[in-house]
Amino acid sequence: MARLLGPLVIVASFSLSVAAQAPSYKVPRTPDGQPDLQGFWSNATYTPLERPDKVTKEFYTPEEAIAVEKAAAAREGEQTEPGTVADVHYDFTQFGLDRSQATLARSLRTSLIVDPKNGKLPPITEEGKKILAARAEETKRLGGRWDSAQANQLDDRCIIMAGPGPPMMDAAYNSNYHIVQGTGYVMILTEMIHDARIIPLDGRPAPAQDVRQWMGVSRGRWDGETLVIETANFNGKNPFRGSTENLKVVERLRRVSDDTIEYKFTIEDKSMWERPWSAESVMRKTSGPLFEHACHEGNYGLYNTLLGARLEEKKAAEAAAKKGSK
């Protein structure tokens, strides 16, 4: 528990508004003159996307934020308490995977959503309700996670995790990024499943609508000090809070100090929400390097889950046959 409390006392690391942190900060430049966002960053946070029901304000006081973070860290530690079902996976705290041991991207915000003002997702459209119902049907049809690989979550299948997005979200653990800028490109590598976002800055048009990708197709430009990334052409198979293949994401990254990038994004998906919505978080400088996350190659869990279920079925069938023959 001591290791959980350690970082919590650093009240100064909370920021009310990252923009206000260093108004005179001069963003360094890459050799080809781009604002320099390069380095290793973390967006690990306990701040939820949506504001908790009982909270009515936009910002906590630093004391409240410490208490909220402490409670969240304790819950996260508890989830993998030895001897619990969750611990069958592995103990996050033991392997340093819980957020309290990561470089936390702290903020006093009570939710990442800043628009709508209530910190909640906007109402779902009629079309959106139908899409969600159809997805629920499909999930039911696929059965339980022990029935087939395809019935499992995308992260358990090692297909994609929350980190690369877009929008780029805390991935529960290893929420680490490596940004490298070359001539005409910004590259953002996500540690979890080595997903690299390659963002061209030359103003080229998006590809044909038939080109659909898990991470969509991104196009970037510099708006003064801010990197603006627009992404469309999603395949819709990795819904972000319900989004569809009509999702459009606009991200804005601006370095506001040596160790902080302000990260804002706006979500538009007319098939799901009645209006666009926006959120704001930060990326905090962390130490490298990123390690190879060969998820699929070492995915014994999925194989063994399915094998275990089939063996259980076989055992049950044999027991039933034995009982029948008696």
Add this chain to the structure above:
Amino acid sequence: MRTRMFVRVAAATITACVAVAVALLHAQAPAYRAPRTPDGKPNLNGIWQAINSAQWNIEAHSAAPSPVLELGAAGAIPGGLGVVEGGVLPYRPEALAKRNENRANRLKLDPEVKCYLPGVPRALYMPFPFQIIQSPQHVMMIHEYAGAVRTIYMTDQTEAPADSWMGWSNGKWDGEALVVDTKGFNDLSWFDRSGNFHSDALHVVERFTARSPDTLNYEATIEDPKVFTKPWKMSMPLYRRVEPNAQILEFRCVEFVEDLLYGSLKKQPSQ
């Protein structure tokens, strides 16, 4: 007499000098000098791809039928002149036996069939493009196949912290060449679809040198005393994808192999 001798010697010397000069000129070829990045290094940024049949077999080979009957001519193997200097890989006898066994069972054993990370150098000549993104500190190589990524540390170099599929790469500039030294491999990746393989003792030193605005020379020296009797070298050109809209697309193949890898463990409807 003496004068004639002098003329002869002088003529011979001049001839020799010219010969040496010509030899030097040849030795230096290609004399191409790549454009520079703003920090003065050869600019290798771009999307590159090999055009050869090394993906099937890095050694010389004849055309052959498809390993998958249903694919017919569409899946048949094109012949290739080989990319290995000296032609034949210097396998240890027991390693050669293992290679042959790999080859005989390649549909079951080839990591590519399972959508596993390709390793190095295999990633470089698969039938997919890869992109180089260069900064003074890091050179990124991002491959379309399986989203394989290599970070080449140019300034903050360390030993491999753990074994991995793509290894741990440290780089330096040697004149026109980007020289990449990679160690820390596991023993699970192959060199091609023909079962050519390595151990976790693999050490790869690659040289990327621009030979014209749109081509690179690629050379890899392979050292693996557990598998080979001596180091060997492969080389090939890499070609720039010059389409103005060229980009690395997703080839997230895990989804494509789930039925192959886990299909036999699916719940049967009757049960």
